Amino acid sequence: MKYSRAFLQTLREPPAEAEIKSHQLLLRAGLARKLSAGVYTLLPAGLRVLHHIERIIREEMNRAGAIELLMPALQPAELWKRGPRYDAARQVMFTAQSATRRTSEETVLGPTHEEVVTDLVASVLASYRQLPLTLYQIQTKFRDEIRPRFGLMRGREFLMKDAYSFDCDSDRATASYQAMYNAYSRIFRRIGLHAFAVEADTGVMGGSFSHEFVVPCAVGESEIATTDDGSYAAAIEKAVSLASPRPHNPPPVPFEKFPTPNVTTIEDLTIKHGVAACCQVKTLVYIADSRPVLFLLRGDHVLNEAKVLAAGFSQIRPATPEEIVSMMGCPPGSLGALKPLPSSITRVIADECLRDQHGMTTGANEEGFHIRNISVPRDLHVDEYRDLRTALDGELHPTTRRPLRISRAIEVGHVFKLGTKYSEAFGARFLDTDGQSKPAFMGCYGIGVTRCLQAIIEQHHDENGIIWPASVAPWQVALLLLDESLHEMAEQLETQLESLGITVLVDDRAERPGVKFKDADLLGLPLRLTLGEKSLNSGGVELKLRAGKESTLVPVQEVPTQVQLVLNQLLTAS
RNA sequence: CGGAGCGUAGCUCAGCUUGGUAGAGCACUUGCUUUGGGAGCAAGACGUCGCAGGUUCAAAUCCUGUCGCUCCGACCA
Numbered sequence: 001m002k003y004s005r006a007f008l009q010t011l012r013e014p015p016a017e018a019e020i021k022s023h024q025l026l027l028r029a030g031l032a033r034k035l036s037a038g039v040y041t042l043l044p045a046g047l048r049v050l051h052h053i054e055r056i057i058r059e060e061m062n063r064a065g066a067i068e069l070l071m072p073a074l075q076p077a078e079l080w081k082r083g084p085r086y087d088a089a090r091q092v093m094f095t096a097q098s099a100t101r102r103t104s105e106e107t108v109l110g111p112t113h114e115e116v117v118t119d120l121v122a123s124v125l126a127s128y129r130q131l132p133l134t135l136y137q138i139q140t141k142f143r144d145e146i147r148p149r150f151g152l153m154r155g156r157e158f159l160m161k162d163a164y165s166f167d168c169d170s171d172r173a174t175a176s177y178q179a180m181y182n183a184y185s186r187i188f189r190r191i192g193l194h195a196f197a198v199e200a201d202t203g204v205m206g207g208s209f210s211h212e213f214v215v216p217c218a219v220g221e222s223e224i225a226t227t228d229d230g231s232y233a234a235a236i237e238k239a240v241s242l243a244s245p246r247p248h249n250p251p252p253v254p255f256e257k258f259p260t261p262n263v264t265t266i267e268d269l270t271i272k273h274g275v276a277a278c279c280q281v282k283t284l285v286y287i288a289d290s291r292p293v294l295f296l297l298r299g300d301h302v303l304n305e306a307k308v309l310a311a312g313f314s315q316i317r318p319a320t321p322e323e324i325v326s327m328m329g330c331p332p333g334s335l336g337a338l339k340p341l342p343s344s345i346t347r348v349i350a351d352e353c354l355r356d357q358h359g360m361t362t363g364a365n366e367e368g369f370h371i372r373n374i375s376v377p378r379d380l381h382v383d384e385y386r387d388l389r390t391a392l393d394g395e396l397h398p399t400t401r402r403p404l405r406i407s408r409a410i411e412v413g414h415v416f417k418l419g420t421k422y423s424e425a426f427g428a429r430f431l432d433t434d435g436q437s438k439p440a441f442m443g444c445y446g447i448g449v450t451r452c453l454q455a456i457i458e459q460h461h462d463e464n465g466i467i468w469p470a471s472v473a474p475w476q477v478a479l480l481l482l483d484e485s486l487h488e489m490a491e492q493l494e495t496q497l498e499s500l501g502i503t504v505l506v507d508d509r510a511e512r513p514g515v516k517f518k519d520a521d522l523l524g525l526p527l528r529l530t531l532g533e534k535s536l537n538s539g540g541v542e543l544k545l546r547a548g549k550e551s552t553l554v555p556v557q558e559v560p561t562q563v564q565l566v567l568n569q570l571l572t573a574s
Numbered sequence: 575c576g577g578a579g580c581g582u583a584g585c586u587c588a589g590c591u592u593g594g595u596a597g598a599g600c601a602c603u604u605g606c607u608u609u610g611g612g613a614g615c616a617a618g619a620c621g622u623c624g625c626a627g628g629u630u631c632a633a634a635u636c637c638u639g640u641c642g643c644u645c646c647g648a649c650c651a
Binding site for chain 2: 009011012013014015016017018019034036037146147149264265266267277280281282283284285286295297299300301302303304305318324330331332333334335336362363390480482483511512513514515516517518519521530532533534535542
């Protein structure tokens with residue numbers, strides 16, 4: 001491929017819209033262009049990378065026994081309404097309609113395909129003999145993200161590899177899950193991503209357990225908790241930890257109301273009245289499934305909404321200040337779950353850390369007043385104790401007793417063991433060996449393909465540009481032609497290399513050498529050949545690794561074999 | 575959805591405070607020179623200053639609205 005014909009346009013300066021390095025390089029190297037927020041064109045060079053990632057994904061999915069198909073992005077809303085999570089999924093749905101023909105039936109652009117695939121399998125599945133079955137596709141997803149960001153990292157239209165497994169029973173579903181888990185590990189390794197699995201929340205997807213595959217990254221959108229020895233790794237939504245204990249849990253004494261004018265935050269109460277955050281009870285008012293619920297936590301702790309959802313609620317949101325006043329008779333800032341509770345509150349759930357705590361301080365349900373020496377079991381209305389808190393950096397993991405580090409990561413893949421939630425809803429049932437009709441046990445598995453593309457850049461770059469892993473590089477070799485008089489020699493080298501199955505980008509532009517070197521570094525092809533009078537006079541063609549500093553001179557006739565040798569080393573090393 | 579910031583040439587940005595003929599660098603075209611790490615000189619082309627309304631003799635500039643883009647947050651009682 002000739003550079004002049006490759007529709008490659010590099011940018012000298014990073015566009016103002018790009019904040020993070022991988023996004024800047026994506027645009028600067030001419031891999032993608034933005035159409036609108038979270039919507040991108042993949043330019044030819046970027047598409048070549050994508051194709052390599054897809055090829056590796058297909059190889060590994062096929063190796064794991066999965067079968068490829070292609071499902072539609074246009075999906076009738078009616079299908080979703082029959083499923084178990086229509087309301088939640090609608091939060092991110094785009095809808096589509098004909099511009100000229102009014103139809104009564106709403107169409108949605110598929111954010112994912114559990115509904116479609118389960119409906120499909122339901123129409124085909126009859127016997128246990130058809131199982132196990134794992135179907136996958138690489139297909140465009142549409143999600144109206146609240147906030148698209150960082151280029152391809154979080155888009156509103158993006159490419160996903162999604163797979164769905166169907167099994168006779170839970171154990172065999174676990175085996176299918178494990179097969180996908182292993183395939184994912186191989187895929188990420190092969191495309192050059194240093195990814196690892198963390199225990200994850202099942203969220204709106206439902207199901208029994210799940211792992212996220214993440215790559216550590218300071219600008220990642222997921223938070224993970226890990227122990228230093230790698231024995232425990234979990235998404236923050238799922239992470240469990242031992243709270244740092246209160247220094248002292250005093251014996252119960254009578255409580256006492258005291259004035260706290262203009263104090264509405266944990267911090268104010270600490271500063272102005274000397275009440276340590278860990279001795280305060282924080283009272284959060286939520287609307288959970290349309291009903292008011294209080295969540296109580298220690299003042300130094302943070303509510304984990306995923307754990308709230310895991311407690312059996314399907315939709316939650318913080319109450320508005322107006323709602324709080326009307327339900328509690330008091331604005332936020334002075335709330336307490338004191339007995340007797342306002343009749344509007346239907347349920348109070350307290351974090352485990354508050355069990356049997358005395359000498360606590362909480363709001364008096366009266367503006368400008370708090371109450372000290374609260375005994376939680378004696379004075380507060382608590383229906384239930386649960387783990388509601390978000391793990392904090394430095395806390396110990398409960399079983400390994402190792403300190404947790406909270407850090408950021410990019411989620412590049414996610415595997416779920418689903419159970420029968422969808423198969424029951426869509427009637428994906430089969431007759432088992434015992435003649436009984438049973439719902440299939442499902443799993444679902446996603447990889448953010450376009451996100452992987454950018455995550456690779458995030459993990460493989462230096463101050464001069466991208467350093468592509470050889471397995472996914474848009475071309476394997478950059479051949480810089482520095483003297484137009486050597487055009488024919490470049491032509492011959494290109495042909496020879498291509499006949500060996502090696503992809504070459506020949507920089508044949510009428511540019512000065514400096515420009516070609518800069519662009520070559522920016523685009524980041526793993527191998528660089530420099531052909532010019534200077535190198536030729538000293539014995540041949542200069543060969544340099546993008547990742548290295550040194551270059552070697554290779555006699556012209558040895559170039560193809562040398563390149564092949566070095567490329568094979570690169571490919572097997574990764 | 576809340577907060578903040580930004581919309582001026584293909585890209586990066588200045589000009590706006592204090593209203594008065596639309597600017598620079600890079601990129602692009604042509605010519606000459608240059609030719610191993612983003613060249614020099616000369617000539618040229620490229621703009622409804624996001625959009626709409628208002629104020630004014632006069633608006634990129636002031637006011638209002640709107641759209642778009644980016645970042646932060648979306649739990650701290």
